[in-house]
Amino acid sequence: MRSATMLEVASAALLLLGGFFYFAGTVGLLRFPDVYTRLHALAKVDNLGLGCVLAGLALQADSLTVAIKLLLIWPLALAASAGVGYAIARRAEALGIRPWRKEDQ
Amino acid sequence: MRAVLIRGAGFAFLWWVLAEGRPDAWGLGLVAAVAGCVLSFRLLPPRHGGISFAGLLAFAAFFLWHSAKGGLQVATLALRPRPDLAPALLELPLSLAPGAPRVLMTAAIGLMPGTLGVCLEGDRLRLHVLDERLPAAAEAQALEKCIARVFAP
Numbered sequence: 001m002r003s004a005t006m007l008e009v010a011s012a013a014l015l016l017l018g019g020f021f022y023f024a025g026t027v028g029l030l031r032f033p034d035v036y037t038r039l040h041a042l043a044k045v046d047n048l049g050l051g052c053v054l055a056g057l058a059l060q061a062d063s064l065t066v067a068i069k070l071l072l073i074w075p076l077a078l079a080a081s082a083g084v085g086y087a088i089a090r091r092a093e094a095l096g097i098r099p100w101r102k103e104d105q
Numbered sequence: 106m107r108a109v110l111i112r113g114a115g116f117a118f119l120w121w122v123l124a125e126g127r128p129d130a131w132g133l134g135l136v137a138a139v140a141g142c143v144l145s146f147r148l149l150p151p152r153h154g155g156i157s158f159a160g161l162l163a164f165a166a167f168f169l170w171h172s173a174k175g176g177l178q179v180a181t182l183a184l185r186p187r188p189d190l191a192p193a194l195l196e197l198p199l200s201l202a203p204g205a206p207r208v209l210m211t212a213a214i215g216l217m218p219g220t221l222g223v224c225l226e227g228d229r230l231r232l233h234v235l236d237e238r239l240p241a242a243a244e245a246q247a248l249e250k251c252i253a254r255v256f257a258p
Contacts, residue, residue, distance in 0.1 A: 021180055028183030036221060036233040037192055041179050043215050048176030065126040072122065078172075082212035089215075089223045089233060099192050099233060 007059050014056030021049030034100035035092045043085040050077055108151040109142065116141040152205070152256070160254035167251045168213060171244070175218035182235070193237035194223065197230045197245055206256045210249060217248060 028041025054070050061067035116138035124130050182188050201207050211222040211230060220241050224231040234241040 021176060024180035024183050028179055028188075031183060031188060033190070034192075036223070037190060037235060039215075040219070040221055040233075040235050041183055043221070044172070044175045044179045044218075045183070047216060048173060048180070051173075063125065065122050065124075068122045069125070072119075078216065079212065082215045085215045086211055086222045089221055093223050093231075099194060100190075101193070102191055 011056045011059040014052045014059065018049045018052030018054075018056060021045050021052060025049060035097060036089060036099050039085050039089055043081045047074075047078055047081055050074060108155070109146075112145055113138060113142050116145075156255055157257055160251075160257060164251045164255050167248070168216070171218060171248070172216040175216060178218045179235070189236075191236045191238055193234055195232045195234055195237075195241060197232055197242060199228045199230055199249065201228075201249060201253060202256065203228075206252055209255075210252050213248060213252070214245060217244060220245060 022045075025041050025045030028045060029038050032038045032041055051074050054074050058067040058070045061070060117134070119141075120131075120134035120138055124134060182190065199207055199210065201210055207225060207228075207230075211225045214220050214222045214230070214232065219235040219239055221233045222230060223233050232241065232245065
């Protein structure tokens with residue numbers, strides 16, 4: 001196989017994997033029982049999805065700088081979602097929202 | 106002086122990436138890099154002793170591996186016919202220094218498998234864990250050790 005097609009296959013696989021993680025994260029957001037567990041789904045799975053999508057796009061980039069630019073988006077989004085996740089969890093606790101427990105069911 | 110060179114080089118690199126390697130805008134790029142440098146020193150003065158690059162690399166590797174594991178774990182939980190959750194709150198005593206090390210810990214813990222930072226108060230970090238049957242505290246302590254090495258003088 002030529003290296004160009006190899007790159008395309010790897011890129012497509014990463015993009016599909018990223019799409020799968022976004023899907024799983026959204027399913028978790030809809031199915032998990034309370035704000036804390038939903039934050040787990042949103043922060044962790046979506047970041048993995050974004051990482052895969054960006055890596056897949058970087059493989060198709062025309063130049064090295066475009067590839068680096070795409071990959072730099074990931075740590076920025078990571079920092080934002082880590083901060084936002086903590087802020088929402090802290091606020092939820094300050095409002096007195098008790099975490100969902102299995103025994104409550 | 107060393108910090109100025111490192112940060113300056115970092116901002117220049119960032120400009121090179123943002124301008125996609127075009128050489129015609131380097132005049133503006135230099136102004137942007139110097140402005141970024143000045144602002145970064147005002148917002149984040151260099152720490153005494155600085156940070157360890159070997160420690161930073163080790164942290165990056167640890168973080169990449171465990172955040173991927175964390176994402177995968179929540180993805181499989183979400184897609185199960187009946188999500189098997191056993192959430193709980195957990196108090197974690199921190200031995201990290203106040204300031205940047207504790208903030209990095211609080212942010213990073215949210216992307217590790219099964220843990221989410223809820224409240225940082227002094228040297229205690231309250232965590233929400235997805236499954237109390239898993240050894241979340243031990244994993245948090247491994248992350249803490251990793252962060253301590255980044256900030257070791």
